[in-house]
Amino acid sequence: KQEVTQIPAALSVPEGENLVLNCSFTDSAIYNLQWFRQDPGKGLTSLLLIQSSQREQTSGRLNASLDKSSGRSTLYIAASQPGDSATYLCAVRPNDYKLSFGAGTTVTVRA
Amino acid sequence: DTGVSQDPRHKITKRGQNVTFRCDPISEHNRLYWYRQTLGQGPEFLTYFQNEAQLEKSRLLSDRFSAERPKGSFSTLEIQRTEQGDSAMYLCASGEYEQFFGPGTRLTVL
Numbered sequence: 001k002q003e004v005t006q007i008p009a010a011l012s013v014p015e016g017e018n019l020v021l022n023c024s025f026t027d028s029a030i031y032n033l034q035w036f037r038q039d040p041g042k043g044l045t046s047l048l049l050i051q052s053s054q055r056e057q058t059s060g061r062l063n064a065s066l067d068k069s070s071g072r073s074t075l076y077i078a079a080s081q082p083g084d085s086a087t088y089l090c091a092v093r094p095n096d097y098k099l100s101f102g103a104g105t106t107v108t109v110r111a
Numbered sequence: 112d113t114g115v116s117q118d119p120r121h122k123i124t125k126r127g128q129n130v131t132f133r134c135d136p137i138s139e140h141n142r143l144y145w146y147r148q149t150l151g152q153g154p155e156f157l158t159y160f161q162n163e164a165q166l167e168k169s170r171l172l173s174d175r176f177s178a179e180r181p182k183g184s185f186s187t188l189e190i191q192r193t194e195q196g197d198s199a200m201y202l203c204a205s206g207e208y209e210q211f212f213g214p215g216t217r218l219t220v221l
Contacts, residue, residue: 004153034209043202044154044212089153097167098144099210101153
């Protein structure tokens with residue numbers, strides 16, 4: 001069974017600092033990996049999708065890396081803003097359909 | 112609007128009652144998924160459909176739960192004889208390669 005772990009569980013940084021969010025998974029045989037953002041009481045917004053053959057994916061201030069052999073992915077958010085405050089979830093797709101999620105990292109960006 | 116929609120957004124019910132949730136996926140997506148999320152945890156997979164066929168069900172989906180997707184369009188998730196442990200956010204997603212999520216239905220069982 002695929003286990004996904006996100007560390008730290010919570011993170012508080014001053015505005016402007018770069019954010020580094022970590023995700024580890026136990027089975028390297030993955031289909032793809034997605035990073036999501038979730039605001040309190042809301043659904044999930046897809047941020048980045050990394051195919052199993054890719055090493056990284058970028059969108060604006062966001063960059064995600066993938067190292068399948070070590071079972072790790074990292075989400076970098078440059079120059080954080082208060083609007084980046086949310087919970088960030090990593091999800092691994094171990095097969096053709098379902099996603100296995102970590103518990104998330106709750107980020108607070110202080111103005 | 113081309114996103115995934117869910118209805119209702121919130122549902123409060125008494126223990127023992129039946130509830131039904133609806134999900135409308137992105138129109139061109141053949142695959143539809145249901146997940147459940149409890150406070151402080153990531154979503155957990157419940158079931159998925161390829162068009163109208165339900166292809167996989169998690170062990171989390173007890174016999175009190177039933178999901179349908181008639182004609183391969185919208186989907187419904189019904190919970191019979193609700194229990195307090197069913198209180199959670201029920202999330203629907205659609206997509207073949209990348210999954211796109213709806214806003215969720217928050218269920219509270221009193």
